[in-house]
Amino acid sequence: MYTLSEENYLKSIYRLSQQSNFKITPTAIAESLKNNPASVVDMIRKLTDKQLIEYDKKKGVKLTPVGLKDAVLIVRRHRLWEVFLLEKLGYHWDEIHDIAEELEHISDATLADRLDKFLGFPEYDPHGDPIPKANGKVPKPYSVTLADLKIGTNCRVAAVKDTSSSFLQYLQKLDIGIGTNIKLLEKITYDNSLVISINDKENTTVSQKFGENILVD
Amino acid sequence: MYTLSEENYLKSIYRLSQQSNFKITPTAIAESLKNNPASVVDMIRKLTDKQLIEYDKKKGVKLTPVGLKDAVLIVRRHRLWEVFLLEKLGYHWDEIHDIAEELEHISDATLADRLDKFLGFPEYDPHGDPIPKANGKVPKPYSVTLADLKIGTNCRVAAVKDTSSSFLQYLQKLDIGIGTNIKLLEKITYDNSLVISINDKENTTVSQKFGENILVD
DNA sequence: ATATAAAATTAGTCTTAACTAATTTTATAA
DNA sequence: TTATAAAATTAGTTAAGACTAATTTTATAT
Numbered sequence: 001m002y003t004l005s006e007e008n009y010l011k012s013i014y015r016l017s018q019q020s021n022f023k024i025t026p027t028a029i030a031e032s033l034k035n036n037p038a039s040v041v042d043m044i045r046k047l048t049d050k051q052l053i054e055y056d057k058k059k060g061v062k063l064t065p066v067g068l069k070d071a072v073l074i075v076r077r078h079r080l081w082e083v084f085l086l087e088k089l090g091y092h093w094d095e096i097h098d099i100a101e102e103l104e105h106i107s108d109a110t111l112a113d114r115l116d117k118f119l120g121f122p123e124y125d126p127h128g129d130p131i132p133k134a135n136g137k138v139p140k141p142y143s144v145t146l147a148d149l150k151i152g153t154n155c156r157v158a159a160v161k162d163t164s165s166s167f168l169q170y171l172q173k174l175d176i177g178i179g180t181n182i183k184l185l186e187k188i189t190y191d192n193s194l195v196i197s198i199n200d201k202e203n204t205t206v207s208q209k210f211g212e213n214i215l216v217d
Numbered sequence: 218m219y220t221l222s223e224e225n226y227l228k229s230i231y232r233l234s235q236q237s238n239f240k241i242t243p244t245a246i247a248e249s250l251k252n253n254p255a256s257v258v259d260m261i262r263k264l265t266d267k268q269l270i271e272y273d274k275k276k277g278v279k280l281t282p283v284g285l286k287d288a289v290l291i292v293r294r295h296r297l298w299e300v301f302l303l304e305k306l307g308y309h310w311d312e313i314h315d316i317a318e319e320l321e322h323i324s325d326a327t328l329a330d331r332l333d334k335f336l337g338f339p340e341y342d343p344h345g346d347p348i349p350k351a352n353g354k355v356p357k358p359y360s361v362t363l364a365d366l367k368i369g370t371n372c373r374v375a376a377v378k379d380t381s382s383s384f385l386q387y388l389q390k391l392d393i394g395i396g397t398n399i400k401l402l403e404k405i406t407y408d409n410s411l412v413i414s415i416n417d418k419e420n421t422t423v424s425q426k427f428g429e430n431i432l433v434d
Numbered sequence: 435a436t437a438t439a440a441a442a443t444t445a446g447t448c449t450t451a452a453c454t455a456a457t458t459t460t461a462t463a464a
Numbered sequence: 465t466t467a468t469a470a471a472a473t474t475a476g477t478t479a480a481g482a483c484t485a486a487t488t489t490t491a492t493a494t
Binding site for chain 1: 450451454459460
Binding site for chain 2: 440441442443444
């Protein structure tokens with residue numbers, strides 16, 4: 001149906017549209033795919049011809065209903081495979097993204113739905129991101145970060161915003177994963193550092209940036 | 218490591234070398250990949266440069282030790298994914314080949330071994346073909362066909378030689394799968410047709426060609 | 435042994451999706 | 465408002481891997 005490149009562009013445009021309300025420019029897409037902007041301009045033309053996106057210099061790139069539907073299905077496949085890799089094959093949090101990046105392009109019509117069933121219809125992937133349903137509906141993403149909480153609040157780690165391996169490895173070191181219990185004990189006024197207690201253990205201090213990348217429940 | 222095309226050529230050459238002792242010619246490879254012989258000549262040059270194969274006009278194409286090792290690993294991945302698709306996702310016999318054809322190219326270093334473990338280290342795939350071990354050793358393939366048996370012999374279906382979907386669908390219709398019990402009752406002298414009893418049920422007559430494509434245990 | 439058919443090879447083309455370099459358009463700041 | 469910087473675009477190139485058409489080599493049959 002789609003080439004590998006086309007799918008990667010659709011997914012990238014979808015992700016950019018979810019991440020913020022900024023207009024989606026060729027440069028932004030180029031950065032997210034680590035491509036040259038000139039290449040992006042070519043692909044914008046191709047995807048526009050195929051009626052998967054619309055491009056207006058003023059408004060930037062937008063997915064059409066068809067493009068959106070298919071982008072969502074690619075993301076669905078990606079996130080389902082992440083669950084599989086972690087839960088069934090025993091990979092760690094920071095290893096699964098790149099493999100899912102390949103698996104998401106397997107094109108069989110019923111594969112995603114069968115995998116979904118096999119995994120027990122999970123709602124969120126191991127990074128806490130919502131897994132779109134077969135009908136295209138997307139469960140509500142988490143939005144409150146650790147840094148948003150009031151002093152003294154207890155919470156459960158639900159997701160992470162940053163999925164870089166340096167961040168994920170840091171989390172591993174701190175023994176923080178999805179479901180970990182965290183209590184916010186103090187905010188340092190000077191630089192907004194956060195003093196937290198992880199699973200009721202000894203106190204740890206983390207940066208504001210860190211706190212803003214942890215989504216909680 | 219390898220491109221998709223390179224992997225497909227390696228696998229195709231390996232399969233041809235297993236299927237018979239005929240010399241492996243550009244034309245044979247072209248047929249097996251449904252490619253043009255001219256394209257095959259190009260790729261033979263490329264794989265020769267990379268020291269994955271050797272090509273001698275007299276002797277045909279041969280895998281080098283390195284080429285063989287990697288071809289076997291690709292086949293290993295293919296067959297493991299076939300087991301997964303059938304056993305875990307509930308696909309039918311005739312649906313899994315094409316999907317495994319895509320999955321086999323996923324390149325993570327530990328994926329095959331983890332999948333192998335997850336599946337319980339199966340020795341044969343759903344078509345009865347041996348699944349190469351992580352060290353490259355290949356379990357002994359089945360070699361006796363239904364047509365080789367003496368009248369009155371009981372056997373168990375272990376594998377199929379023909380994996381075309383028309384054959385697999387015919388098997389499905391006859392209710393024959395891996396493990397099915399078959400008793401050879403009679404050989405029709407006229408055209409070598411075989412009269413068999415499937416799982417001790419009513420008698421069925423099948424062609425010689427059919428019998429030669431069923432491997433038994 | 436030689437004509438003919440089949441197989442292998444070469445030469446050149448095409449498509450996809452990247453790239454660089456040059457140019458044009460748009461945005462920003464003095 | 466105009467100079468400058470940034471972004472977008474165009475034009476042309478490249479690499480992989482397929483193709484066709486033409487040619488050469490090898491095999492087969494009379």
